[in-house]
Amino acid sequence: MTTPSSQESVSQPRTTNLRALKARDEGPRLSVGFVLARRFTLCAFANFVDVLRLAADDGDRSRPILCDWTVLSDTMDPVQSSCGITVQPKERLGDPRRFDYIVVVGGLMDETPSLGQAYHRFLHQAADAGVPLVGVCTGAFFLHQVGLLNGYRCCVSWFHHSDFLEQFEGLSPVADQIFVVDRDRLTCSGGVSSAHLAAYLVDKHVGRSQASKSLHIMIIDDALQAEKPQPGLPLDLKTQDPIVQRALLLMQQNIDTPISVQDVALRMGNSKRQIERHFRLALNTSPQAAFLDMRLDLAKHLIEKTQKSVAQIAVDCGFCDSSHLSRMFRRRYGDTPQSFRQSSVVEN
Template identity: 80%
Template sequence: METRSELPRPAPRNAASHALRARPEGARLNVGFILAKRFTLCAFANFVDVLRLAADEGDRSRPILCNWTVLSDTMDAVSSSCGITVQPKERLGDPTRFDYIVVVGGLMDEMPGLSAAYVRFLHQAAEAGMPLVGICTGAFMLHQAGLLDGYRCCVSWFHHADFLEQFEGLNPVADQIFVVDGDRLTCSGGASSAHLAAYLVDKHVGRAQASKSLHIMIIDDALQAEKPQPGITMDFKTRDPIVLRALLLMQQNIDTPLSVTEVARRIGHSKRQLERHFRVALDTSPQAAFLSIRLSLAHHLLESSEKSIAQVAVDCGFCDSSHLSRMFRRRFGCTPLALRQQRDTALA
């Protein structure tokens, strides 16, 4: 998969050109964090914990091989979206003392944007050739600061339509867990933050340390950037905003499927208009697309989880395991039970 946008832009430095510079002593990976107001605690904590566990023997948390610092323009405590606050450690200062600057975003509808001091700091970092990282809606904030023009960036499938509606000039990717495009790295948040952090640890500290961090966090293996986000189907490629909004609404209601009429009503269009847009954009109907999304998720759960087939059926909006089995065989040519048996045989 290509990792570069075809849009013209000044040639960015390779993300490793700054961060892999020789260091006489101390941490091999030094990361500065900027936390947005109402930032997502899970995304921040997953990223930091991978650094913490890779930095020392065992889980003793000493910042030996990795170092992490929360930065601030005011040194005021920053409240996360769940109400837990984090106290910054240092003022902004010179960004080049870090290898990466990571912006952790927050709730989409409560995103005030970065202060002028943060924007200046990030531009100073970019001008010095430093890699910038956007976590969760941090990608939105980097774009607002004028630092993602021409870059591909990763956004959560849940916010993809919001991105298309609010921002122009970018190529948002919602079917990968993270994207590395030169000196810009972005991820969709949640558990993908751990995988992006493990990617950096692998590059700068070592694969053993990256694997150790994930295993202690009870994450089986590091996932590559191209791994699809759970809940997003790879079958549909379109930039039609009406179809995208409908697909995202379907994904958000997989366990309790909505009728096509209800989907159309919620996005402000008639059933006939929605069907016409699906036919032109995807050469399929909304009903068929919704079924495909649910079956794709069922396939993912059967391969990657230990949930019972009956529970997978419920989670994906099917009446029972028999209903799932009939639809699944039509789509994939085998039953859910056969797929799981194949998986177990391959793992044995």
């Protein structure tokens, strides 16, 4: 096992994980128990599990040799994800000390009730036994609801940052990293970041080669460190205004086929004037200008980091054609997309 980094060595867990005392030749080097909240995010769960699955076997036969994992439940009833697909738990909660980590996978903010008392007791038993707890997606919300994040840094999605502050006063959630490791609490923002957090655990307990193997098979180039910024909106568009956040998310979801401010307002149930007023107060700009900034920021990223043609990037970012993109790009960045790409290659 590698030495903990300075990021996770603020203090040691209160109790030694009994499983860690076992000789590793007695079984898998990494064992994970999952608790799935109702309406959990399937993508975040699947990414985490697949890293474990691919790292567990020497080949690609999915045998749980080096890692094992199981979905836990107090009732054994199927758990429905936010996309409607259900997962059947495999084991009852039992003794948390049989796992190296307990992972709580959250989901939709508005449709996720608190976990039941059986889960509360189970998570507290795990914490008391020194079993590290992991919050994936909105799993951090559940860990804090049961009082197990007090005094810890935690990672939340940039889009749920204000929700966390509103519900859990006094905490300072981190919304500009893909995951956070603080002693025996690990949290990530969901999506592909759960794969990187799982790879971090595989690297730590099984080996770097197994972690890299998993990510490469999943067509993920390399493991990202915790400090890697979350993808999302340009920094100058970050705000805690919920109306502006929702509008920005709608824009982001329609970046290749731009929608009008009127359409955004209709989908949100607000008036166009309300949207414009909130943008002006929160960002000192108009919704139209913010949407253009978002599209140009993506275009800049694609020009710098990919080999896509300028014409294709124009389509991907919702511009009429490459000439339209070039005019807007030059107005914003003082250079044409082609010249910007050439200068980026020279610098690298």
